[in-house]
Amino acid sequence: MKRYEFNEITIMQYIFLISGAQIGIGILSLPAQLADIANTDGWIAIIIGWLISIIASTIIIKTMAKHPQDTIFDLSRRYFGRIFGTLIHLAFVAYALLASMTVVFTAIHITQVWILPNTPNYLIMILFMLPGFLITRNGVRVLARYAEFVFYLTLWMPILIAIPLQKGTILYMLPILKEGWAPIFQAVKTTVLSFLGFELAFVFYPFLKEKKHAIKAMVIANSISAFTFLLITVTCFIFFSPDETPSLIWPTLSLLKTIEFSFIERFEVIFLSFYLFVMSTTGIPYIFTTVFGVSQLFGKKDHTIVLIIAVCAFILTSFLYTPSFSHIQTMGSWWERYGLWGAYIFPIFLFIYVSMAQWFQGGKKK
Amino acid sequence: MKKYMYVFLCFLFTTGCSAKTxxxxxxxxxxxxxxxxxxxxxxxxxxxxxxxxxxxxxxxxxxxxxxxxxxxxxxxxxxxxxxxxxxxxxxxxxxxxxxxxxxxxxxxxxxxxxxxxxxxxxxxxxxxxxxxxxxxxxxxxxxxxxxxxxxxxxxxxxxxxxxxxxxxxxxxxxxxxxxxxxxxxxxxxxxxxxxxxxxxxxxxxxxxxxxxKESPYFAILNKNIKPATSLTLAIKGLTKQKEYVSISIEKGDFSYKPSFQNGMFRFDVHIHLGAILTETTTHIAMKKEKKKLEQLLAKEIQKQLEAIVKKMQTYEVDPIGFGLYARAYEYKPFQKQKSWSKAFAKAEINIHPTVEIISYGVLQ
Structure with a gap:
């Protein structure tokens, strides 16, 4: 029985959906955070983070593969019973809600600081929610198509980032392993969190058409993200001096500010306008997960009503509450703390639990 | 529903009209x-x-x-x-x-x-x-x-x-x-x-x-010689009288080798400059005296480069970025310095330029 037949997505769409969710707001500040902890050795931490995230996503896929038609919401009900299952269900919904709030509010804040300083944030919120609503309403397939489309649409951006690379000083990168491995391992905690987004496989895996390639797809998605993180971080490191990078909040954007052609100035405005697409592929899957999770909780098949309520709630919130930058940072750190449990530790326990349960049932398939 | 949506979207295009500058x-x-x-x-x-x-x-x-x-x-x-x-x-x-x-x-x-x-x-x-x-x-x-x-x-x-x-x-x-x-x-x-x-x-x-006058030499030390750095040098020794030679430096190879000995940084700077001779005030028999001229030019350039490095050391500034090499290759002692400017002022810097005349124009 295939429950999500109408919404099946191809392997490519799945890859771009996951890597789209990974590349979002974190990348704008990642180089500064890394330079703060590990100086210019921070890029090594990205590679380690990449390996860890691949391991974690493999565990998620292995768990999900035991019941290929189940999302995490169905799985938690199946294994943990009504009460505990609902609790896990709620926790995951809360996590996705927190993530989508963080992404949306950060995106609004960045837009206000860099592009539209005089526009009130509820207006930007309405503009963000309009496409968000249209895409989320149509379910996973449209969402994945959108992710793929955005990926092709933004392929030129890494090339642009490489322009400042020519003016960089490679000497900044030396010596490698300045202070040994200790700061690098400390930085791994940050890089691991910038890979957050693969845990959405918990929700999107059942929609995948060719499930035997799922692990390969996860590896590719993580690699796309890792490559992007590496490119931007290394560019920032050799363009700004090592002591300067931590002093910038969004080094990636400061980097773009320096690109100037004789016919255009303040290139970061154009870049950021396009980057809103990239941020939307992070925010919308989380919004979808929230809405999908809530409608599953009530046993509803169609999630449009929940979505309308959610969108209205988002817009209403932005009317009443304009988060300051420090609030956004707090929100981000909550997400990261939550994400560390939700995406790295929880899957391991879940995998062990599910394997044990199956073993005790003696291979009896339900 | 869809129709209204489009009408609404059309209004979005007019947002720029109110707050124009x-x-x-x-x-x-x-x-x-x-x-x-x-x-x-x-x-x-x-x-x-x-x-x-x-x-x-x-x-x-x-x-x-x-x-x-x-x-x-x-x-x-x-x-x-x-x-x-x-x-x-x-x-x-x-x-x-x-x-x-x-x-x-x-x-x-x-x-x-x-x-x-x-x-x-x-x-x-x-x-x-x-x-x-x-x-x-x-x-x-x-x-x-x-x-x-x-x-x-x-x-x-x-x-x-x-x-x-x-x-x-x-x-x-x-x-x-x-x-x-x-x-x-x-x-x-x-x-x-x-x-x-x-x-x-x-x-x-x-x-x-x-x-x-010192700026072109600063540019050379900074490895910034493109498109061409032109120098006019006074040299003595080739002929009896004082002579001026102008060269245009087209390319350069640089190597900055830092080392740390006895609590002091030491830099061995090797600069190889490829130059075109553009002007001389006295006749020089280029075929015979090319090697000698190259050495004399190198010596003069060395004098000038050493002078500006000395000047920077007395001011305790390092605009060239010698510190970059010290940090990249001698990280431990570099990290120990409280202030790189002070350490740089004490550093021993040996500059060895060599000049190669690539061409000397259309005259012999």
Whole structure:
């Protein structure tokens, strides 16, 4: 029985959906955070983070593969019973809600600081929610198509980032392993969190058409993200001096500010306008997960009503509450703390639990 | 439902109509100047073009007294002909006396912090009070801001001075291993002249300068010889009388080798320059004397390079970035130094230039 037949997505769409969710707001500040902890050795931490995230996503896929038609919401009900299952269900919904709030509010804040300083944030919120609503309403397939489309649409951006690379000083990168491995391992905690987004496989895996390639797809998605993180971080490191990078909040954007052609100035405005697409592929899957999770909780098949309520709630919130930058940072750190449990530790326990349960049932398939 | 959506979307296109800004309603500060005013206050100049057919001058200069650049701008808005916009700034000029006594970062902060401001504006030190340049009459040149930029770029290309923008200035200032520098502009008999290099210390204060004559050598040490660096050297020894030889350096190979011995840094700098002989005041038999001429030129260049390195060491500044090599290859001792500038001042620097004459023109 295939429950999500109408919404099946191809392997490519799945890859771009996951890597789209990974590349979002974190990348704008990642180089500064890394330079703060590990100086210019921070890029090594990205590679380690990449390996860890691949391991974690493999565990998620292995768990999900035991019941290929189940999302995490169905799985938690199946294994943990009504009460505990609902609790896990709620926790995951809360996590996705927190993530989508963080992404949306950060995106609004960045837009206000860099592009539209005089526009009130509820207006930007309405503009963000309009496409968000249209895409989320149509379910996973449209969402994945959108992710793929955005990926092709933004392929030129890494090339642009490489322009400042020519003016960089490679000497900044030396010596490698300045202070040994200790700061690098400390930085791994940050890089691991910038890979957050693969845990959405918990929700999107059942929609995948060719499930035997799922692990390969996860590896590719993580690699796309890792490559992007590496490119931007290394560019920032050799363009700004090592002591300067931590002093910038969004080094990636400061980097773009320096690109100037004789016919255009303040290139970061154009870049950021396009980057809103990239941020939307992070925010919308989380919004979808929230809405999908809530409608599953009530046993509803169609999630449009929940979505309308959610969108209205988002817009209403932005009317009443304009988060300051420090609030956004707090929100981000909550997400990261939550994400560390939700995406790295929880899957391991879940995998062990599910394997044990199956073993005790003696291979009896339900 | 869908139809209404499209109608609604059409309205979004009209959002730009209400908050439009006309170009001639703005005062675009293309050049910003900072100088010391009365009572230790800050004297802020801003030069902006005037887009009005009836106005006699093609640019206006606004002078205000304030405590910070942003404070000065708010005051200037009181009598500017339009709202002042800083995002198009091309030049940031500070006077030498101002740069000597003030930490530059306290006054440049607004350019870095406000993302609407441009960080690619040229940073320039002006030798003399700023009113000399702000009220200069340049009848045969374009608008002042453009003229300053043009003079600077031309001088930079021929290595008479250097060029640095705000962003690079910040990068050098914040790096432990380097110190910032800036081009010098001055007014001589009603002409704008860009020449020489101002050196800043770790506290971002002006400490000294390299003359216009020393600038090409600074460029060589900085590995910045493209498109071509032309030098005129006085050499003796080839013929009996004093002779001048001009060369144009086309390419260079550089190696900076740092080492650390007995609590002191040591740099062995090998520079191999490929040059074209462009002029000699006396006849030199090139076929025979090429080797000797090359050695004499190398010796003269070495003298000049050593002189400017000595100068930088006495000022305790490292605009070349010797510290970068020290950090990259001698990380442990570098990290132990409390202040790289102090360590650099004590360092032993050996410069060994070699010159190869690639061609000597169409004469024998």
């Amino acid at each position: 006309q170009l001639d309603d703005l005062t675009l500060a293309l050049t910003v100047g900072l100088d010391t005013g009365k009572n230790g206050k800050l004297l802020i100049y801003s030069v902006s073009p005037v887009f009005n057919k009836e106005a006699k001058n093609i640019y206006e200069v606004i002078r205000t007294l304030g405590v910070t650049p942003r404070d000065g701008r708010s005051k200037a808005n009181a009598f500017a002909s339009g709202k002042i916009v800083g995002g198009k700034a091309q030049n940031i000029i500070v006077s030498k006396t101002f740069a000597k006594t003030h930490d530059m970062f306290s006054y440049l902060d607004v350019f870095y912090r406000d993302p609407k401001n441009s960080t690619t504006a040229n940073f320039i030190v002006f030798d003399g009070p700023l009113k000399d340049v702000m009220y200069i009459r340049l009848d045969d040149k374009p608008r002042l801001s453009v003229a300053i930029r043009d003079v600077l770029l031309t001088a930079h290309k021929s290595k008479q001075t250097t060029k640095i923008n705000l962003l690079e200035f910040r990068r050098l200032s914040l790096d432990r291993a380097q110190t910032p520098f800036a081009p010098i502009l001055r007014v001589h008999k009603g002409d704008l002249i860009a020449g020489g290099i101002a050196l800043f210390n770790k506290q971002r204060k002006y400490v000294g300068s390299l003359s216009q």
